[in-house]
Amino acid sequence: MSPGPDRADRPSPPDEWRRVAAAVADRERFVSATISGARRGAHPPAERVTLRPVELRAGLHLQVSTFDGDTTDVANVAFDAASDRVIDLLGSGYASMYVRTLDGDLQLRHSKKGAPHVTRHRPSTDHVDTSHDRRKPRLLDPEAPFLTAVGADRAKRRQVERFLEILTHTWPDEWGPPLRVVDLGCGSGVLTMATHHLLREVAPGSTTLGIDTKAALMERLTGVVADLGWDDIELRVGTIADADLGPRAPDLVLALHACDTATDDALARAIEADARVILAAPCCQHDLQAQLDRAPPGLDPLVRHGIVRERLGDLLTDTLRAEILRAHGYRTDVIEFVSTEHTAKNLLIRAVRRDRRDPVDADAGATAARELAAAWGVEPALARRVGFGGPDPPG
Numbered sequence: 001m002s003p004g005p006d007r008a009d010r011p012s013p014p015d016e017w018r019r020v021a022a023a024v025a026d027r028e029r030f031v032s033a034t035i036s037g038a039r040r041g042a043h044p045p046a047e048r049v050t051l052r053p054v055e056l057r058a059g060l061h062l063q064v065s066t067f068d069g070d071t072t073d074v075a076n077v078a079f080d081a082a083s084d085r086v087i088d089l090l091g092s093g094y095a096s097m098y099v100r101t102l103d104g105d106l107q108l109r110h111s112k113k114g115a116p117h118v119t120r121h122r123p124s125t126d127h128v129d130t131s132h133d134r135r136k137p138r139l140l141d142p143e144a145p146f147l148t149a150v151g152a153d154r155a156k157r158r159q160v161e162r163f164l165e166i167l168t169h170t171w172p173d174e175w176g177p178p179l180r181v182v183d184l185g186c187g188s189g190v191l192t193m194a195t196h197h198l199l200r201e202v203a204p205g206s207t208t209l210g211i212d213t214k215a216a217l218m219e220r221l222t223g224v225v226a227d228l229g230w231d232d233i234e235l236r237v238g239t240i241a242d243a244d245l246g247p248r249a250p251d252l253v254l255a256l257h258a259c260d261t262a263t264d265d266a267l268a269r270a271i272e273a274d275a276r277v278i279l280a281a282p283c284c285q286h287d288l289q290a291q292l293d294r295a296p297p298g299l300d301p302l303v304r305h306g307i308v309r310e311r312l313g314d315l316l317t318d319t320l321r322a323e324i325l326r327a328h329g330y331r332t333d334v335i336e337f338v339s340t341e342h343t344a345k346n347l348l349i350r351a352v353r354r355d356r357r358d359p360v361d362a363d364a365g366a367t368a369a370r371e372l373a374a375a376w377g378v379e380p381a382l383a384r385r386v387g388f389g390g391p392d393p394p395g
Ligand SMILES: C[S@@+](CC[C@H](N)C(=O)[O-])C[C@H]1O[C@@H](n2cnc3c(N)ncnc32)[C@H](O)[C@@H]1O
Pocket: 184, 185, 186, 187, 188, 189, 190, 191, 211, 212, 213, 214, 238, 239, 240, 241, 255, 256, 257, 258, 259, 262, 265, 283
């Protein structure tokens, strides 16, 4: 990245920038940092930059990983230049920075008028990892008491492991600020608790809300979390459509095997709430199957056979969901959740809100969703929920 105008020509950086830069430059205490977002009217050169110390043969360096929205470019710079590098990056227009240190975490934000503000949080880790090839944290302790408390069998444990693997690969930043998780249709709560269990370690102070219509299940789970001494997880009886998701945008919304269009309710709520990451594993999809009575020219055989029509309905539903999420500013993909050996319901829609709007991609998603729905003569439930389907792509 070019450092921009000569440092000598620039106005002196604000104290708040110096404070976070000094935290990064601390060789003994700095753990990692993420810089993202854009200040009003600014166009920083990439979507997100992460920094961490790395011990190389030539000594301690600052590893700078720059994510442009598609790929990550990694460069190692001399650690002595760490403070200047941070000031240069902030000078290029980024809005937020989160710095983890052994003494505590610092969060830098800018107001709409561009005024910087730093808040301090409890330390989210107690060690610095400067290894070149980082070890992955152990995702699931097989002895974790919550697994026994909820009676997770072997298949469920495998699903939990796979889910945590996907979650950690999906998470856009270093773990850090406490997160707000909402699990819509949390059911027996195994995945809710597994997520919470991980976050208690990697992002202490995180809170979780699980919602389900089944009162008896929620009552039992409330007892389980009380026995575990987890006072930062709440299980609430209610419907996804009516749930109060809380005062701030959730960082993570889960909708795992919520029945039929409950998944659409959950996706619509997550979009409205501006959730940062959404992981949705669809369950049964009856909505489109009932609408699939004609096919585009030449594709009639696809709606002639019951089982084929059913699977086509599933695929169309999830493809449309992914495109509608894309139309709303999410980078989306559809991946395998657990292998089909365990369940036929094995897809997972993964959506990560772009830090910076990409109107071209959003328009492409909107057009793809509209054209696909029009070609098959269907109106997906999610389109109805988010008021999407008219002639103009969402703003
Ligand atoms: C198949 S279970 C999945 C539970 C859990 N998410 C998992 O993957 O293990 C689906 C859950 O969604 C709940 N559910 C379905 N529709 C719902 C709605 N509209 N509002 C709240 N919960 C709902 C059901 O009560 C059920 O507990």
